Amino acid sequence: xxxxxxxxxxxxxxxxxxxxxxxxxxxxxxxxxxxxxxxxxxxxxxxxxxxxxxxxxxxxxxxxxxxxxxxxxxxxxxxxxxxxxxxxxxxxxxxxxxxxxxxxxxxxxxxxxxxxxxxxxxxxxxxxxxxxxxxxxxxxxxxxxxxxxxxxxxxxxxxxxxxxxxxxxxxxxxxxxxxxxxxxxxxxxxxxxxxxxxxxxxxxxxxx
Numbered sequence: 001x002x003x004x005x006x007x008x009x010x011x012x013x014x015x016x017x018x019x020x021x022x023x024x025x026x027x028x029x030x031x032x033x034x035x036x037x038x039x040x041x042x043x044x045x046x047x048x049x050x051x052x053x054x055x056x057x058x059x060x061x062x063x064x065x066x067x068x069x070x071x072x073x074x075x076x077x078x079x080x081x082x083x084x085x086x087x088x089x090x091x092x093x094x095x096x097x098x099x100x101x102x103x104x105x106x107x108x109x110x111x112x113x114x115x116x117x118x119x120x121x122x123x124x125x126x127x128x129x130x131x132x133x134x135x136x137x138x139x140x141x142x143x144x145x146x147x148x149x150x151x152x153x154x155x156x157x158x159x160x161x162x163x164x165x166x167x168x169x170x171x172x173x174x175x176x177x178x179x180x181x182x183x184x185x186x187x188x189x190x191x192x193x194x195x196x197x198x199x200x201x202x203x204x205x206x207x208x
Contacts, residue, residue: 019125022118023079024090026068027061031077034086035061043111044088047147049170067093071135075106078122080113087113090122092130092139097177098165102140105180107153119153127157131182138181142167145174154178 016025027035038044039052039060052060060075067074075091088109095104105127107119130136141159143150144167151161159178167175 017076017125017129018081019121021081022087022122023081024076024122024126025079026074026076027064027089029061029065031086032058032061035077035089038086038088038108038110041111044108047144047150063093064089064091067091072133073103073130073135076126078109078118086110087118088122090119090126092126092136097140097142098163098167103136103138105139105141105154107150114149119150120156123153123157127180138179140180141178142175144170145176151176151178 016023018024036052036054036057039057042051045051064074064076068076073092075089075093077086078088078090079085080087088107090105090107092103092105095102097104105123107123109118109122127139130139139159140162141150141154141157143154145164155161155178157180159180162177162179164174164176166172
């Protein structure tokens, strides 16, 4: 069944994921105004080159709308379940990372909601949805070396560290790449009773 860690709701012409505390849904053009205060906030985007202006937020939302139309993925808006307040976004988009094509998981949580487990909760639900959708076999995540909260989130989700590189899209700062493979996860589960010697012969995870 699709998404064992969340509920999938699909009213006519619409889809959303619900977790214990949030609702996630694909963006619409009307969401530009909802997302703008989050992506323009200098604290929330303190690990980014700069906060996004109105044109950049519009382009961000339109890219996610296009990605969802093309493959069912894209970044989705996150709403607080109780209040309906937007608290960030999360999702998977195609990108080029350190010269290689990849499916990139991203998660931005507005800073008033940091350190409350929202990134793990939402990303875990989205990853379950993406896995069961069956469009991609491997996902990566990237973040600055000093963004400890972000790479700890990736590790909590089961991603494995691959390498670091100087990121030209983010002031050439040192950036970590993590990867998660559905095939790797399945192999690990099926081989959980194998000897450590057999486990050591597993092929290394490679960024696509």
